[in-house]
Amino acid sequence: xxxxxxxxxAGGLISLIKTFPTxxxxxxxxIKGFGKKGDSQLRTEQxxxxxxxxxxxxxxxxxxxxxxxxxxxxxxxxxVVVFGFFFATVSSRMVGIVGSSNNPVSGxxxxxxxxxxxxLKATGSTGATGMVSAISIxxxxxxxxxxxxxxxxxxxxxxxxxATPRLQQIGELIGAIVSAFAIGGVMYLLxxxxxxxxxxxxxxxxxLMKMVVExxxxxxxxWVLIFMGVFIAIVVEVxxxxxxxxxxxxxxxxxxxxxxxxxxxxxxxIDNKRKYANDEERKDASDRGVLYAxxxxxxxxxxxxxxxxxxxxxxxxxxNLSSLYGESGALQTVxxxxxxxxxxxxxxxxxxxxxxxxx
Numbered sequence: 001x002x003x004x005x006x007x008x009x010a011g012g013l014i015s016l017i018k019t020f021p022t023x024x025x026x027x028x029x030x031i032k033g034f035g036k037k038g039d040s041q042l043r044t045e046q047x048x049x050x051x052x053x054x055x056x057x058x059x060x061x062x063x064x065x066x067x068x069x070x071x072x073x074x075x076x077x078x079x080v081v082v083f084g085f086f087f088a089t090v091s092s093r094m095v096g097i098v099g100s101s102n103n104p105v106s107g108x109x110x111x112x113x114x115x116x117x118x119x120l121k122a123t124g125s126t127g128a129t130g131m132v133s134a135i136s137i138x139x140x141x142x143x144x145x146x147x148x149x150x151x152x153x154x155x156x157x158x159x160x161x162x163a164t165p166r167l168q169q170i171g172e173l174i175g176a177i178v179s180a181f182a183i184g185g186v187m188y189l190l191x192x193x194x195x196x197x198x199x200x201x202x203x204x205x206x207x208l209m210k211m212v213v214e215x216x217x218x219x220x221x222x223w224v225l226i227f228m229g230v231f232i233a234i235v236v237e238v239x240x241x242x243x244x245x246x247x248x249x250x251x252x253x254x255x256x257x258x259x260x261x262x263x264x265x266x267x268x269x270i271d272n273k274r275k276y277a278n279d280e281e282r283k284d285a286s287d288r289g290v291l292y293a294x295x296x297x298x299x300x301x302x303x304x305x306x307x308x309x310x311x312x313x314x315x316x317x318x319x320n321l322s323s324l325y326g327e328s329g330a331l332q333t334v335x336x337x338x339x340x341x342x343x344x345x346x347x348x349x350x351x352x353x354x355x356x357x358x359x
Contacts, residue, residue: 002222004251005211006229007236009110011247014237016107022094044159046166057081064140071132075123076116079137083112084144091145092152106244108145113138113209117216131213138209147176186305193311204252263293266347270354289354296346 064070065077072080087108117134120126125133151172158168194200197207215221232250237243249257270289276282 001251002211002225003229003232004247005208006226007233007247008106008208008229008244008251009114009212009226010230010233011237011244012104012107012110014107014233015104015244016111019094019104019107043164044162046164048166048169057084070136071129072136073125073133075119075125076133076137079112079116079119080140083115083137083141087112087141087145088148091148095149095152096156105142105145105149109138109142109209110212112141113212114216117213121217126217131210131217134213134217135209189305189308189312193308202253202256204256208251262347266350270351285354289350292350292353 061077061081064072064080065074091105091108113134116137117130120130120134151169154172155165155168158165190196190201196203211221215223215226229247229250233243233247236246249260252260267286267289270285271282274282274285276285
């Protein structure tokens with residue numbers, strides 16, 4: 001676990017370092033164009049007022065500082081403004097120019113978390129308060145970078161179809177506010193049902209953030225194991241293997257990394273072993289598979305929420321058939337085989353949809 005955590009942290013930083021030259025160029029271009037208005041007043045070039053953007057950002061920073069529910073000091077709010085401005089600018093332009101797959105959100109979050117923790121420790125903000133403050137700041141920056149990239153992707157799509165950026169941006173703001181309440185409710189529901197860090201919700205990324213903050217603040221982590229993971233990540237990068245993907249696979253428990261590996265094998269088979277008439281047909285098959293897999297992820301999330309509701313109202317235990325046959329026995333074996341067959345059928349539907357055949 002600690003080796004995997006070191007590998008993930010190193011993988012995120014390596015990804016960030018690799019994209020750093022692009023980030024600097026992106027930031028310079030963004031600064032040059034900041035606040036400039038073109039002569040054209042075309043509908044497709046209208047944005048919301050920069051005064052509204054800056055004023056809203058200032059209000060949010062002040063709220064982060066003053067609200068007692070958010071344990072962030074004035075220094076922490078200042079860190080949020082500085083890192084948020086930089087990473088939001090970089091993230092949005094990188095997604096718009098290169099693509100969302102090259103947006104190093106994990107690296108940005110880990111880098112912010114490490115730097116913030118060192119700053120807070122140096123200024124005397126230690127203990128539980130300092131750690132919660134560091135995690136809060138890192139969480140805000142992670143959300144800022146992710147939402148900036150997503151918004152940039154939406155605006156790019158809108159530009160292609162001829163949408164009005166100002167109206168899109170208003171819609172993005174409404175969506176952010178509504179989703180904040182929805183996500184907050186879902187998080188509260190999941191925590192009430194099982195609790196974060198439990199077997200049902202291991203929350204590996206949150207655990208990684210906790211380990212990083214505790215390690216910097218208290219120095220209680222087994223640094224030998226952490227640096228073993230760091231060196232493994234460096235070797236993987238030298239070998240030309242995607243370091244962050246490898247590190248995440250090393251860190252995640254086997255019951256999570258195994259289905260991820262199965263999905264990767266299917267993707268490799270569809271891309272490399274199946275015969276296609278041309279490259280366009282190959283790309284179409286890959287896109288179909290990605291869309292179908294995305295639908296399964298969304299469906300799993302919805303089912304998870306339903307199960308959480310059942311757990312909160314004490315209905316889930318009554319529907320748990322494993323209580324009928326315990327941890328072992330013939331029925332347990334039958335249950336395992338039924339689950340395996342269902343998984344195989346699910347994979348077969350994935351193959352079917354990548355061929356482009358209708359049901």
